[in-house]
Amino acid sequence: MEQAKLPSGSDKKWLSVLGVGAEGLTGLSEVARFLLDQAEVIVGGQRHLGMLPNSDLRPKLAWDSPITITLDQIAARRGELVCVLASGDPLFYGIGGPLLERFALDEMTIIPAVSALALACSRLGWAWADVEVVSLCGRPLELLHTLLYPGAKIMALSATGETPRQVAQALTTRGYGDSTLYILENLGHSQEKVLKTPAGAWAEQEIANLNIIGIHCQRTPEAAELGGVPHSRLAGLSDLAYSHDGQLTKQEVRAMTLAALAPLPGQLLWDVGAGCGSIGIEWLRTHPRCQAIAIERHPQRQQLIAENAVNLGVPNLKIVPGVAPEILVDLPQPDAIFIGGGVHISGMLETAWQALKPGGRLVVNAVTVASEQLIFHWQQQVGGTLRRIAIQRAEPLGTYLAWRSLAPVTQWQVLKY
Template sequence: MYEMKWLSVVGIGEDGLSGLGNIARSLVDQASILVGGRRHLAMLSNNDGREKVVWSSPIQQTVEEIIRRRPKSVCVLASGDPMCFGIGVTLTRFIDISEMTIIPAPSAFSLACARLGWSLTDVETFSLCGRPVELANSYFYLGAKLLILSADKHTPGIIADNLTKSGFCESKITILERMGSVDERIVTGIASQNGANFRDLADLNTIAVECIADVGVTGLSRLAGLPDNAYHHDGQLTKREVRAVTLAALAPKPGELLWDVGAGCGSISIEWMRSHSSCRAIAIEQSTSRLKYISDNAASLGTPYIDIIQGKAPNALQNLSTPNVIFIGGGVTSEGVLETCWQALPKNGRLVANVVTIEGEQKLFEWYQKVGGELSRIAIQRAEPIGKFMGWKAMAPVTQWSVIKS
């Protein structure tokens, strides 16, 4: 551990170095090495002869360069608040906070709220810089206020298209460019009419969205049990009621990793990931056509980071990251599947398996006798027309086994 804080991270607004406070300016002036994007380094005097490092791609290479220069005095120039989807978050993964000083400028989110009169605590905030734009789809709901860091000038138009496709055509979109500079500009428009207003935008922009739903549209819940018609599938779909019970048994917690074995169209994995932005899932499926369903459903429902593995269990389960939870929706009776899943599960890990066949029930009962857990029968009936009347049609009952590994 170094006594001296050799690394500083200074957030800079669009007003440049002149907008820095005394402490931030002194950190920039006293550093022997400066790191930043070309835009930030261009703010320095032409006569500044100190060593300068420009961010590379992938960014990890530059992080390693910074670490190699320890304990020389290094100052990283960042945009706005380095700890708000910024480089400060990345650096703290590799360098202890005791070795660095971080001085933030106002974040784009804070500046946007100040311009719009929004309360930051009431707003959904996320970044699409270096991230799939489909992430935004899980945030659309009636009355939502969103602040989004754009990847570039094309992001606002894509967001407008996605809002329109999701039934939020009249949503108000405000694009805030270069906030805090003399070139600051605010552009407004409606999602369904984005082409008229969202031309010639700056790459550096923040998007504010007020979600206004079309008649009859409210958006999708983040709780388990989305409507069956929210998914494209070929019939291999865990039905809504059973899905809700299954997710309750799986009990997702932030940061946990799920193995979805025999994923079908991906409904369990997707609703697992929708429960919290940090939940992760690996969907294992052997059918090529169903892999396409999984990827399409994940994109439309806002979980593009789902990890899709083609293959048949148990062979496809080799060398995967250790799961916190495993769901087996298909293949319970295949040789070695339960054995492999149980072996991969760490202590206190959870396993849930659903079956609809007698042979599957026999397999689950054998394991129930060996390691315990809970057995449940899920029987659902839906009302459907019978001629001029209504009657109850039973769905195939599902036997569910859930267990915590001791």
């Protein structure tokens, strides 16, 4: 039998990462099988390690919690031939990401199997490019909330066989009980099965732990009463979308503030004096890889921030209780900072400006004369753009409508060179 041809440069590679489908090790390619056979140490979950024959006496490492424990053990084996067994495509919400954060690519050989997403889309006839994807493996179920709108097609990676029931309940609660759920079990295996059911008609049943959920979203007629009004991912959600105690950046000002902050995927925002969290929440809603920290000293407002973040689908918003600027010193360096209150506090602007990354943006909204004077002074020192935001809304006055003005806002935005 001709020896398998390894990838170019494999003489430097000691760490192999092999995707395994539902059919198990028999589905490995010739090259993947060769790498597994040559390995001196094998790493994987209990399910993957259980695929090896009892006669295989090579050292084995099962994933521990936290995952860094096992990553440290792998690093200690550098120089030995280590093989990691993973599910499907290791780079699709899999172990490939953490491994690449720890080890250089030129040390690794990655051979994926067909991902669960590709198999699920093929079974349902859904074009991959038209599908929203979310992993619920070790992640909050509320991540679904951002993705819900009529007609949406969502693929959700399940944590366990309980996840489909939880998804059905969450959809029904939010007014999407008419959505069709497709529970795809054991894809690629001889025991593969597809279950179809309306979310609102979920019946208790046993679901395999290895499953992925297809969701075709449809709102029920009473969805609005259940909070199922779809929210745009653009900035400027209705003020009614938030629970607050009056400390809320109003819709029109919020939209202009997010435009000034100009979020990009993967960037980190500090929302200083977060109030009910609206700026950080809408920053996160622009892209799933965005990050935000809400800094707020009032316990009641911290609770409002948490509730709003969950309700609007960004439970990953980090809430830091404390008083700025002192609390800012030990936070991760931000790409953007928003200060909506407390700009007059001694050291606030100095601390924020020093912390901001080169190329980062600082946006300040001022409503008092003292705060205006301060940002006028800073604008003269470091530059940036000033603008005055004055909004009027038509509101009832007796049996008529009259224009009522919101408090004007002076906004300063500056890019740190």
